[in-house]
Amino acid sequence: MKKLFLYAGLLALLVAAGCKSDGDEPIPEPKPKPTPTPGTTPGTTPGTTVDTTRHITPVIPVELKKAEKVARDNAFTFDLLRAVRKHTDKTNVFISPLSVSMALNMTLNGAAGTTADEMRTALRESGYSTADINAYSRELREALLRADPKTTIGIANSIWYRQEATVKAPFIEANRTYYDAEVQALDFSSPTVVGTINGWCARKTNSKIKEIVKQVDPTTFMYLINAVYFKGAWTTRFExxxxxxxxxxxxxxxxxxxxxxxxxxxxxxxxxxxxxxxxxxxxxxxxxxxxxxxxxxxxxxxxxxxxxxxxxxxxxxxxxxxxxxxxxxxFKAECEYPMHEHILPDMGMKLPFNPELADLSGIADVTGLFISKVIHKTFVQVDEExxxxxxxxxxxxxxxxxxxxxxxxxxxxxxxxxxxxxxxxxxxxxxxxxx
Incomplete structure (x- = not known):
């Protein structure tokens, strides 16, 4: 079986699956996009990377009409914190609910049936269509990136898949369009693949998280990775x-x-x-x-x-x-959580981790595609500045x-x-x- 991994905060997701069928369509080159507005970055072609960590100008007020969706996101935040606290004996806890939801929402574009329903349940998104979630995620990401010229924020997404695999074009296009995901096919047998993926993570987090992948499992089908970076100076600083x-x-x-x-x-x-x-x-x-x-x-x-x-x-x-x-x-804290083991299943997401029953057919026409791991790593440092x-x-x-x-x-x-x-x-x- 092949696997799908997901990493958040950094959050990364690993997909695994069985044999590939012959009916898949190749991934098309991305269509030309209009010049982006300030605070946005166009999707990238395979093999390229763009650093979305930046200083954003000018000040543009964030205006999101979906207040109910934000309320559900915050309900998800506290439910996720409770689940993490239940399954860790560490004194300090630090998570990014935004990163977790972004990475899983990217994956949701390839989920169907009860698998998709359970993912929405875990994310507290029941009642929303995948199209609604995609549109909201793009609006939110772009709004956050342009919210404050005095604060550095980066929200980056990427998809890395085995170069001999054939991934469905609608899955790739949805994630390029709504999550500005960088997409790249890699030789997973190459000794350089771990450094390539970890190098992307380091760049997107200002080197605060340098390693998310220790080694590539030979059955790995795809990695979906989200990174969120924040650096803000106090309005009134401590002396x-x-x-x-x-x-x-x-x-x-x-x-x-x-x-x-x-x-x-x-x-x-x-x-x-x-x-x-x-x-x-x-x-x-x-x-x-x-x-x-x-x-x-x-x-x-x-x-x-x-x-x-x-x-x-x-x-x-x-x-x-x-x-x-x-x-x-x-204070300073660095944390890591294997969310696939207990945390997400406790929140209602079980079927996506089942190699026999998961339905991720929207990613590729392969047998037994399922989520193998969801790894969440975070860093925070607070001082006078x-x-x-x-x-x-x-x-x-x-x-x-x-x-x-x-x-x-x-x-x-x-x-x-x-x-x-x-x-x-x-x-x-x-x-x-x-x-």
Whole structure:
């Protein structure tokens, strides 16, 4: 059987299958495309690569009409976080729901029947046609890429298939058209193939994720890969001279010394029964980090267990400006998750991993095509300058009267989200229990 792999954050997907039939049509050369608008990149011909990580100008407001789809995406975010937390014993968690959904939505173009239904269920996309999902994904990707000239963001997709294979033209064209996917046939027996794929990943993540493929399985049919990269400077930056050593209480109750960044300014904040929220903007205010600090007596696990799309939307809507003294530790995390083992099956996606029952006939006319692996790798680093994730906003200061300044001290486990504010789309979400 041949296999299909998928990698996200980076997310990559590996397809495997049986014997090839003789009735396949060759993949046509891509049709000429019109000159792209700012922030977009045309699809590439096989054998070429284009770096979609860039500084985007000018500022163009993100306007997406599909509010319900965004709400479902955010529901998917918290369901995915719960599933990941359930199946990892690591203290820190960091995932990109955007990357996971982009890679699986590319694959959805080749799925049919119950296989496609289960993929939509896992992605919380039930009720949407593949055409609707494709159109939304293109609109979202292009909107995010042009949202902020002061923030670097890259969203890149690629398909790598065995050079002797014949892949269906509609599958390739859909992914070129809606996901700007780079498509390339490779000699999977060549010793250079691993370096070629990993080199693409390194370029798309500013070398934060340098390896996604260790070796190519001889039964591999295709790799589908998504990479999301984000680098934003705080609108109001922390001064390094104000950073000082403080104590952070780990998730297990033990303590450690950390470098705690220190800043007094006006931020949007809110409070619920379970946690306090603090929003810190990047660049021109298009992107932000929202920190969720559990209340005394509550844990990050309590927050994860109860948080959903509606509670998140209510919290964001209730954010109000206050003068805040922020104490936030520098932190860095690198994570990897085999999502095919338990995470995606727990979310309703089982049939696509079954070599006997999966229906990925939209990719190629081969026997037994199925998803073999879904690997998710991520990186995040937060310091005085801002945030870099493989996943500079200006805060308007307003007077708050003579009341005492509220202190927001992040000295215990917390959750954080990196999002685009006008759409509400979550790019990354993480849990930090140890620095």
């Amino acid at each position: 390094k001279k104000n950073t000082r050593n403080m104590i952070f209480q780990r998730a297990d109750g033990s303590t450690q010394k950390v470098e705690m960044m220190n800043l007094k300014d006006t931020f949007r904040c809110a409070s619920s029964n379970f946690c306090d929220y603090l929003e810190m903007d990047y660049g021109n205010h298009a992107f932000s980090m929202v920190i969720m600090l559990p209340k005394d007596g509550k844990t990050t696990q309590d927050v994860i267990a109860t948080m959903d799309g509606k509670k998140w939307a209510d919290a964001i809507q209730s954010l109000t400006l206050k003068e805040i003294h922020v104490l936030l530790p520098r 801002g945030t870099e994730s493989a996943a500079v906003t200006s805060v308007d200061v307003m007077p708050t009267g003579e009341s005492p300044i509220q202190v927001f001290t992040v000295d215990r486990p917390f959750l954080f989200v990196i999002r685009e504010k006008s759409t509400g789309v979550i790019l990354f979400i993480g849990e930090i229990g140890e620095i």
